[in-house]
Amino acid sequence: MSVISIDNLVKTFGAVRALDGLDLRVEPGEVHGFLGPNGSGKSTTIRILLGLLRRDSGQVRVLDGDPWRDAVALHRRLAYVPGDVNLWPNLSGGEAIDLLGALRGGLDQRRRDELLQRFDLDPTKKCRTYSKGNRQKVAIVAAFASDVELYVLDEPTSGLDPLMEAVFQAEVRQLTQAGASVLLSSHVLAEVEALCERVSIIREGRVVEAGTLAELRHLARTTVTVETGRPPTGLEALPGVHGVRPVDGRIRLEVEPEHLDTLLGHLIRFEVRALTSTPPTLEELFLRHYGDSVNGNRPAPVGGAR
Amino acid sequence: MSSFTGAGRLARLALRRDRIRLAIWVLGTPLIGYALAESVAGVYPDEQARLGYAEAATTSVVARAFNGPVASTELGAVVVTETYLTLALLVALLSTFAVVRHTRQNEETGRAELLGASAVGRYALLTAALVVVAGANLLAVGLLTLAFIGAGLPVAGSVSAAAAIGGVGIAFTGVAAVTAQLTVTSRGANALAAAAVGVAFLLRAAGDVLGTPGAGGIRLDSAWPTWLSPLGWGTQVRAFGGERWLVLALPVALLLAGVAVAFLLAERRDVGAGLLAARRGPAQAAAGLLSPAGLTWRLHRGALAGWAVAVAVLGLSMGVAGHEVADLIADNPATAEMIAQLGGGSGLVDAYLSTMLGLFALTIGAYVVQALLRTRGDETDGVLESLLATAVSRTRWLGTQVLGAVLGALALVLLGGVTTGLGYGLATGDPIGWTVELGGAALLRLPALLVVAGVVTVLFGALPRWSVALSWAVLIGFLLLGQLGAVLDLPQAALNLSPYTHVPSVPAVEPAVAPLLGLTAVAAALLAVGLAAFRHRDTPS
Numbered sequence: 001m002s003v004i005s006i007d008n009l010v011k012t013f014g015a016v017r018a019l020d021g022l023d024l025r026v027e028p029g030e031v032h033g034f035l036g037p038n039g040s041g042k043s044t045t046i047r048i049l050l051g052l053l054r055r056d057s058g059q060v061r062v063l064d065g066d067p068w069r070d071a072v073a074l075h076r077r078l079a080y081v082p083g084d085v086n087l088w089p090n091l092s093g094g095e096a097i098d099l100l101g102a103l104r105g106g107l108d109q110r111r112r113d114e115l116l117q118r119f120d121l122d123p124t125k126k127c128r129t130y131s132k133g134n135r136q137k138v139a140i141v142a143a144f145a146s147d148v149e150l151y152v153l154d155e156p157t158s159g160l161d162p163l164m165e166a167v168f169q170a171e172v173r174q175l176t177q178a179g180a181s182v183l184l185s186s187h188v189l190a191e192v193e194a195l196c197e198r199v200s201i202i203r204e205g206r207v208v209e210a211g212t213l214a215e216l217r218h219l220a221r222t223t224v225t226v227e228t229g230r231p232p233t234g235l236e237a238l239p240g241v242h243g244v245r246p247v248d249g250r251i252r253l254e255v256e257p258e259h260l261d262t263l264l265g266h267l268i269r270f271e272v273r274a275l276t277s278t279p280p281t282l283e284e285l286f287l288r289h290y291g292d293s294v295n296g297n298r299p300a301p302v303g304g305a306r
Numbered sequence: 307m308s309s310f311t312g313a314g315r316l317a318r319l320a321l322r323r324d325r326i327r328l329a330i331w332v333l334g335t336p337l338i339g340y341a342l343a344e345s346v347a348g349v350y351p352d353e354q355a356r357l358g359y360a361e362a363a364t365t366s367v368v369a370r371a372f373n374g375p376v377a378s379t380e381l382g383a384v385v386v387t388e389t390y391l392t393l394a395l396l397v398a399l400l401s402t403f404a405v406v407r408h409t410r411q412n413e414e415t416g417r418a419e420l421l422g423a424s425a426v427g428r429y430a431l432l433t434a435a436l437v438v439v440a441g442a443n444l445l446a447v448g449l450l451t452l453a454f455i456g457a458g459l460p461v462a463g464s465v466s467a468a469a470a471i472g473g474v475g476i477a478f479t480g481v482a483a484v485t486a487q488l489t490v491t492s493r494g495a496n497a498l499a500a501a502a503v504g505v506a507f508l509l510r511a512a513g514d515v516l517g518t519p520g521a522g523g524i525r526l527d528s529a530w531p532t533w534l535s536p537l538g539w540g541t542q543v544r545a546f547g548g549e550r551w552l553v554l555a556l557p558v559a560l561l562l563a564g565v566a567v568a569f570l571l572a573e574r575r576d577v578g579a580g581l582l583a584a585r586r587g588p589a590q591a592a593a594g595l596l597s598p599a600g601l602t603w604r605l606h607r608g609a610l611a612g613w614a615v616a617v618a619v620l621g622l623s624m625g626v627a628g629h630e631v632a633d634l635i636a637d638n639p640a641t642a643e644m645i646a647q648l649g650g651g652s653g654l655v656d657a658y659l660s661t662m663l664g665l666f667a668l669t670i671g672a673y674v675v676q677a678l679l680r681t682r683g684d685e686t687d688g689v690l691e692s693l694l695a696t697a698v699s700r701t702r703w704l705g706t707q708v709l710g711a712v713l714g715a716l717a718l719v720l721l722g723g724v725t726t727g728l729g730y731g732l733a734t735g736d737p738i739g740w741t742v743e744l745g746g747a748a749l750l751r752l753p754a755l756l757v758v759a760g761v762v763t764v765l766f767g768a769l770p771r772w773s774v775a776l777s778w779a780v781l782i783g784f785l786l787l788g789q790l791g792a793v794l795d796l797p798q799a800a801l802n803l804s805p806y807t808h809v810p811s812v813p814a815v816e817p818a819v820a821p822l823l824g825l826t827a828v829a830a831a832l833l834a835v836g837l838a839a840f841r842h843r844d845t846p847s
Contacts, residue, residue, distance in 0.1 A: 050695045053844045072699045080695040086688035088605065089491070092587025095595060102596035103696035123589040128414075128491060139692070 001064060003028050003150055003181040004049060009058035011044055011205075018044045020205035022058070026150075026183050031176055033196035034185040035282075037290060041205040042185045043083060046154050049183075050080060063150060076105045079143035083154040083185070085135040087127035093138045094123030100142040112145040118167050133159035144171055151175060151182045157191060169194055189282045199282070201289055208289050213282065220280040220288065221254040224263065229271025238266055250274075312426035316434035320408045324438070331400050332446045335393055336453035339468075342389040343457035350384050359384055360524040368627035371511040374538075375526035377547025382454070382463040386545050390471065394540055395503065397446065397475035401439050402499040405482035408435035411492035413578050422577055432483065432572055436565060439479045447472030460546070466554075467545035473557035477536035478503065480557075480564025487571035490580040503537075510538035536560060598693075598703055602710040606677055610714050613673050617666065617718050618725045624662045625729020625740075628655060653814065659726065659744060660814040666722035667751035668785055668806060670715050671758045675777050677711040678762040682773050685846050700841050708763055708833060715755045723748020747812040753825035757805035758784070760832025767839030770847055 004026035011019040019041050026032040036042050047053040049062055051071030060067055065074045087096045094116075101107030116123055121137045130138065136159045143151060157168050165188075172182060172195055186192050192199060193213065200210040209216060221242065226232070227250045235244045235251070240259030245252055255263050260277070267275070321328065350356045360376040360383075363369040373391060377383040409432055412418040418431055447468045454464035478499065485498040513532025520527050525547065532538035539556045543549060571581065594600045681704065684690040693703060727744030731737030761780050765773040787796070787804040801807045805828070808821040 047691075052691060052694055052846075054842075071694075072697050075695060076697040080692070082688065082691055082695075084688055086692070088601075088689060089493075091591075091595075091604070092589065094589040095587060095591040098591035099596055099601060100692060100696060102591075103598070103693065103698050105697050124586040126584055126587055129584050 001028070002026060002061070003063060004032075004183060005059070005061045006045070006049075007059040009045070009048065009060060010056045011041075011048060011053065012056055018205055019048075019055075022202065022206050024200055024207060024210075026181055027198075028181055029176060029179060030197045031172060031182040031184055031195045033192035033199035034183055034202065035187065035189070035192060035199055035286060036185075036202035037187060040202045042202060043154055044205075045202070046080075046152055046183070046185060049152060050075070050078075077148050078150040078152060079104060079146045079148045080152045081136070081139045081143045081154060081156040083156075083158065085132075085139040087130070087135055087138060089126065089128035091127055092124055093121060093127060093130060093134070096127055096138050097123065097142040097145070100139070101146055104142075104146050104148070107142070107145040108147060112141060115141040115144055115171070118171070119164060131159070133161065133164070136160060137164070140168065140171075144175065149180055151180060153182060154185045155187070156184070157186070157188060165191065189286060193282050201286065203289055209285070216282075216285050217279045218257050220285055221256055222260060222280065223252065223254055223278045224260075225250055225252045225276045225278075226267055226272060227251075227274040228267065229273060232267060232270040234266070235263075238263055309427040309429045310433055311430060312421075312424070313430040313433040313437070316421070316426065316430050317437050320434055320438045324404065324407075327404070328438075328442050331397075331404075332442055332449060335397060335446045335471075336449040338396075339389060339393060339450050339471075340453040340457055342392070343385045343454060343459065346385045346388050347381055347457065350381065353379060356381065356384050357524070363387060364519045364524050364526050366627070366630050367515055368623060368630055370514040370517065370526065371623065374510065374514050374541040375517065375528060376524060377541075377544040379524065380460075380463070380546045382459040382467065382546030385454070385457075385459065386467045386470075390467075390540060391537070393450075393471045394474040394537055395507070397443065397471060398478040398503050398506075398537070399500065401443060401475040401479045402482040402485075402503070403496060404439045404442070405435050405479055406486050406492050406495045406499065408438065409483070410486040410489065410495045414490070414492050416578075418577055429569055429572060432486075432568060436479060436483060440476060440561070443472045443475040443479065446475070462549060463546035466543050466549040466551065469554050470540035470543040470545055473543075473554055474536055474540050477539070477557035477560045480561035480568075481536075483564045483568035484571070487568050487575065488581045490578070490582075490584050494580075494582070506535040506537040509535035510541070513538055514541070598698055598706040599710070602706050605680065606710055606714060609673075609677070610717070613670075613714075613718055614721055617670070617722045621662075621666070621722045621725025622729040625726040625731070625744075626733045628658060628662075628726075628730040629733040656814045659730065660747065660811040662726055663723055663744065663748050663751060664788070664806065664809070664811055666726075666748065667719060667754055667809065668788060670718045670722070671755060671781050671784065671806075673718060674711050674715045674755055674758045675762055675781050677714055678707060678759060678766070679774055679777055681707050681766050682770060685770065688846070690845060694845060700845075701837055704763070704767075704837055704840050708759055711762075712756060712759050715759070716749075716752055719748050719751050719755065720745055743813060747817075750812050750817055750822060751806075751809050753822045753829065754805040754809045756829035757825055757832065760829040760836065763836030764832050764839065765836075767836035767843070770843070 002025050004024060006022060006024040009019050009022040009024075010017070022041065022045060024034070024045065034042055034045070044053065048055050048060060049067050051067040051074070054068055062074055063077050067074060087093075091099070097112060098107070101112070119137045119141060121134060121141060125134075127135065127138070136156060140156055143153075151172075157165050160168060169191065172184070176182060182195075184192065184195060196213070198210070198212050199216065200207045202208070209219075225247065232251060235241055235253060238259065239262060240256035241263060242254045243252075350359055356379045360379050363373060363376050373387050376387045412421070412431060421431065450468035450471060451464050454467055455461055459467075481502050482495070482499045485502070486492075486495045489495045489498060509531045510528075513528045513530060513535065514526060516529035516531070517526045518529075519525070528538065528542065532542065536557060539553055543551070543553045575581065595604055681690075684693070690703075694700060724741050724745040726748075727740040727742070728737055730744070731740030734740075758781065762773070762777045765776050765780075769776065784804040784806055787801055788806050805825050808825055810816070810818045810821060
């Protein structure tokens with residue numbers, strides 16, 4: 001049974017179709033990366049999962065409950081870190097943590113103190129004096145000190161420095177080792193690559209790609225750079241090979257993963273002296289889907305001919 | 307680049323941001339001034355009535371404390387005495403909030419940092435705020451002068467009266483410029499400046515109470531504390547009573563001094579920092595905080611305490627004033643008629659006391675609106691999202707907010723009745739009897755406040771985006787129906803729209819159960835609708 005399962009979810013705000021047939025599945029014990037740029041519908045999806053917004057149509061199950069109808073019962077079993085953490089200006093950070101924890105059904109005092117130390121957060125300061133990063137730490141400590149089955153994190157680290165980012169990653173791993181599941185919305189791709197087994201990439205309210213990182217990589221082209229004794233010929237004619245170009249006396253090209261074997265068989269006839277093969281980074285996968293918003297073209301189809 | 311570079315642009319930005327607020331301020335004050343002048347002219351049409359007014363106002367300690375001195379028996383002087391404090395407090399607070407809004411609030415939100423990084427001088431933000439606020443005050447003075455002249459008052463007096471009122475705004479512009487440098491938060495800066503307004507009020511009241519009546523028992527010579535108060539200066543201009551124009555230099559001097567100090571402080575501190583350090587809080591929450599009710603109490607107790615102090619001071623002084631009412635009214639049939647009309651009874655003292663209780667109920671309506679609209683504030687701030695993502699249901703959260711506002715209103719309205727009773731009882735003997743009687747009478751006003759709470763809840767549930775504006779509009783509507791309805795001869799159907807119309811004005815009339823039950827039923831229905839609407843809508847929306 002999935003922890004989160006969403007089928008064909010639609011949510012409109014007036015004339016704007018914020019979610020347009022979105023599907024998403026988070027399995028028990030995994031950290032699921034939820035990727036997409038600002039305004040693509042990540043936060044709307046999360047608010048529906050929390051029962052804050054009502055869906056227009058589609059199926060949504062969270063921990064085998066209906067997020068709207070069973071909101072209170074479900075919220076005892078999940079913890080949420082919003083993307084833009086706002087707190088009560090005249091409460092201290094420690095008070096805000098205890099309050100959020102208590103309203104969720106109690107938190108582990110020992111874990112709370114340990115997390116405060118790990119994240120280097122002063123709990124006696126008033127919330128109004130905290131920076132964005134420190135407000136996020138308050139929400140993270142309150143969430144991580146709660147013993148729940150599901151953590152919903154909406155861009156939780158956008159205000160953290162690299163040191164704290166590392167602490168955050170270690171703590172997330174600890175949560176999943178204890179058996180919890182995590183939905184991690186983010187556009188820090190390095191964080192997603194480090195933490196997530198599976199990712200869903202969302203664009204304009206629908207998921208355009210979902211799977212394990214290995215699967216996604218498999219759908220995308222690998223970059224191969226090769227140095228040969230004799231100039232290779234006939235490369236363009238090979239199946240699944242694209243963009244052959246000379247670079248610094250070497251040849252660089254992109255090849256679809258299933259045709260890598262054929263390519264190597266062909267290259268070997270030209271005295272290979274050096275060869276590097278780079279699988280696509282998450283960033284490249286991501287930019288394939290959003291390339292048009294960067295350079296004004298339609299995105300290249302992942303995996304070429306499909 | 308000078309320290310003032312960009313001030314002009316920032317002033318235009320402030321004008322753009324506040325175009326509606328400023329328009330209401332600049333047009334609203336003259337309108338209120340005109341309306342008050344017209345109504346006073348109707349109540350004191352001849353020299354005889356005004357002489358009676360001036361004598362009574364100079365004799366009565368309470369009238370001196372609340373209205374200040376009367377400059378002469380001219381119509382204009384009576385208009386000024388009756389309107390000065392309302393308008394002066396209004397412009398003082400408007401100026402304060404506007405200055406803080408465009409200085410400290412910008413720093414608090416980080417907008418100042420964004421602006422400061424561009425080609426904007428160190429003093430530009432403060433300068434722009436001062437130019438806009440001082441300009442708004444000057445414009446309001448001009449229009450207020452025209453309003454007084456339009457109401458048929460002499461030109462010289464109108465100019466001096468409007469300038470005296472505008473001077474208060476100018477003076478507190480200077481005060482707010484300084485307080486905005488002191489605290490880290492705009493709330494803190496506003497609170498400090500508002501406290502300064504309160505101190506100014508008390509100083510002026512003390513000076514006028516301690517003053518000695520002059521020739522003919524009308525023109526009061528205020529004692530020295532009045533001269534320490536920017537609110538006192540305006541009364542010392544003596545508009546319509548041999549104007550002392552030089553006194554108008556005092557607020558200007560205070561503005562210049564305030565601006566100089568503010569620039570000095572701004573020079574010596576970092577952007578975003580204050581001179582008063584932010585206090586720390588406990589590292590762990592007390593058990594009492596850890597529930598929606600505990601949180602609500604924590605968030606509302608400060609405001610509630612402030613209201614309680616104000617209500618108690620007002621109740622006690624109004625109560626004490628009660629025994630002067632008979633004397634005052636004997637000299638002035640017009641006032642007697644007005645009070646009888648407002649209180650709706652025959653016994654003048656009873657009418658006066660129930661009028662006071664009615665005014666408390668109306669004013670405390672503002673507490674209910676303010677406290678309940680915090681729901682909308684929480685929603686737009688994003689705090690509500692964090693709360694509703696915990697195991698707190700929407701019904702429980704909103705129910706707690708409503709309960710908190712209603713209990714606060716109950717406490718305040720009871721306090722108003724008890725202190726009024728205590729004050730009147732102390733002045734006339736039998737404090738315990740009057741405390742019990744007026745405390746009980748005040749409680750009968752609660753159903754009207756329940757309806758106010760119901761209206762705000764419905765608006766928050768069903769029309770969240772409009773809830774703030776509409777809630778205040780409805781309360782002001784109730785206020786106008788109560789205050790002007792009878793004067794304007796509005797049809798009963800219109801008056802019936804206000805819950806306050808249906809509250810029996812005890813002790814002037816006998817208590818009746820049916821209207822109270824009716825109001826409570828209406829309130830319950832409104833609350834149910836509001837809760838249901840909130841349970842079925844998106845948050846945030």
